[in-house]
Amino acid sequence: MDIVIVGNGKIGHAIAEGLRRARPSWPVRILGRSDDCAPAGEADVVLLCVKPLQVRAALASLAPALKHDSTLVSVAAKTTLAFLRELLPQGVGVVRAMPNLPVSELVGMTALACESDATGIACAETIFSAMGRTVRVEERLMDAATAMNGCGPAYAYVIVEAWIDAGIKLGFSYETSRTLVAQTLLGAAASVLASDEHPAALKTAVTTPAGCTIEGLMQLEDGRIRSTIVRAIVAAAKA
Ligand SMILES: NC(=O)c1ccc[n+]([C@@H]2O[C@H](COP(=O)([O-])OP(=O)(O)OC[C@H]3O[C@@H](n4cnc5c(N)ncnc54)[C@H](OP(=O)(O)O)[C@@H]3O)[C@@H](O)[C@H]2O)c1
Structure with a gap:
C-alpha cells in the first residue's frame, strides 16, 4: 500500500513514525506545505493531517492529482465527510x-x-490497526471520539503528573515514581482490555475491606473524580 501523509505536524509525524515502526516495508512519504504534492497522485491512500481550517486549501491543490480509485483519510476534527466529498473527485x-x-x-x-x-x-x-486499535463509529459520534480518544492522552497526562507528584511527596525519585505510575496505568488498562469484567468489579478485586485502597478511593470520591471526568469529556466534545 503506497501511503502519502500530507501535513508534517504533530499527528502527521506520529503516524509516519508509527508506520515506520509497524510496517517498515510500506512506502510512506510525508509532505509538508512547501513540498510538491505530485507524490499524492501516485498514492493508494492519502492521509490528510492538517488543521481543520487548512483542509480546503490543502485539497484545492491535492484533489485534482488524486488517483481515481484512491482513498483520502482525513484526521481533521469537525470536518465532515460531506464537506470533504464536495472537494474530492468522483x-x-x-x-x-x-x-x-x-x-x-x-x-x-x-x-x-x-x-x-x-x-x-x-x-x-489496515493502516490504523497496525498502530493500535480501531473502532468504527457513526459519523455523528466523531466529535465525541475527538474528546474521548483524540484529546484523551492530555487528560491521562494530568493524572499521571499528579500521581508522580504523590510519589515524590512520599519520598520516591521522579524517575522511580514515573515508572511506578506509568506501568501501573498500563497494567490497569491492559486488565480492562483483557477482561470481560466491568471496571467496578476489577476495582473491588483490589480493594481489601478496611484496607488502604478504600481510604484512597474515598478521597477520590470526595474530590468528585467521576463527575469531574464525565463533565470534562462532555465539555470537550461540545467545544
Ligand atoms: N495533535 C493531535 O493529538 C491530534 C489527534 C487527532 C487528530 N488531530 C487532527 O490532526 C490535524 C492536525 O493536527 P496537528 O496537531 O498535527 O497540527 P499541526 O502540528 O499544526 O500540523 C499541521 C501541519 O500541516 C501543515 N500543513 C498545512 N497546510 C498544508 C498543506 N496544504 N500541505 C501540507 N502541509 C500542510 C502545517 O504546516 P504549517 O505549520 O506551515 O501551517 C503543519 O505542519 C488537526 O485537524 C487535528 O484536528 C490531531
Whole structure:
C-alpha cells in the first residue's frame, strides 16, 4: 500500500513514525506545505493531517492529482465527510479518522467513520490497526471520539503528573515514581482490555475491606473524580 501523509505536524509525524515502526516495508512519504504534492497522485491512500481550517486549501491543490480509485483519510476534527466529498473527485474514497498521538508507540486508538458505501474503510482500518486499535463509529459520534480518544492522552497526562507528584511527596525519585505510575496505568488498562469484567468489579478485586485502597478511593470520591471526568469529556466534545 503506497501511503502519502500530507501535513508534517504533530499527528502527521506520529503516524509516519508509527508506520515506520509497524510496517517498515510500506512506502510512506510525508509532505509538508512547501513540498510538491505530485507524490499524492501516485498514492493508494492519502492521509490528510492538517488543521481543520487548512483542509480546503490543502485539497484545492491535492484533489485534482488524486488517483481515481484512491482513498483520502482525513484526521481533521469537525470536518465532515460531506464537506470533504464536495472537494474530492468522483471515485476517490473518503474516510474520517480520529487517532491519538500514541500511534507513534503502536498503542494508538483511532475512531473511523465512512460514507454509507464504506469505500476506503478497509484501507483505513489496515493502516490504523497496525498502530493500535480501531473502532468504527457513526459519523455523528466523531466529535465525541475527538474528546474521548483524540484529546484523551492530555487528560491521562494530568493524572499521571499528579500521581508522580504523590510519589515524590512520599519520598520516591521522579524517575522511580514515573515508572511506578506509568506501568501501573498500563497494567490497569491492559486488565480492562483483557477482561470481560466491568471496571467496578476489577476495582473491588483490589480493594481489601478496611484496607488502604478504600481510604484512597474515598478521597477520590470526595474530590468528585467521576463527575469531574464525565463533565470534562462532555465539555470537550461540545467545544
Ligand atoms: N495533535 C493531535 O493529538 C491530534 C489527534 C487527532 C487528530 N488531530 C487532527 O490532526 C490535524 C492536525 O493536527 P496537528 O496537531 O498535527 O497540527 P499541526 O502540528 O499544526 O500540523 C499541521 C501541519 O500541516 C501543515 N500543513 C498545512 N497546510 C498544508 C498543506 N496544504 N500541505 C501540507 N502541509 C500542510 C502545517 O504546516 P504549517 O505549520 O506551515 O501551517 C503543519 O505542519 C488537526 O485537524 C487535528 O484536528 C490531531
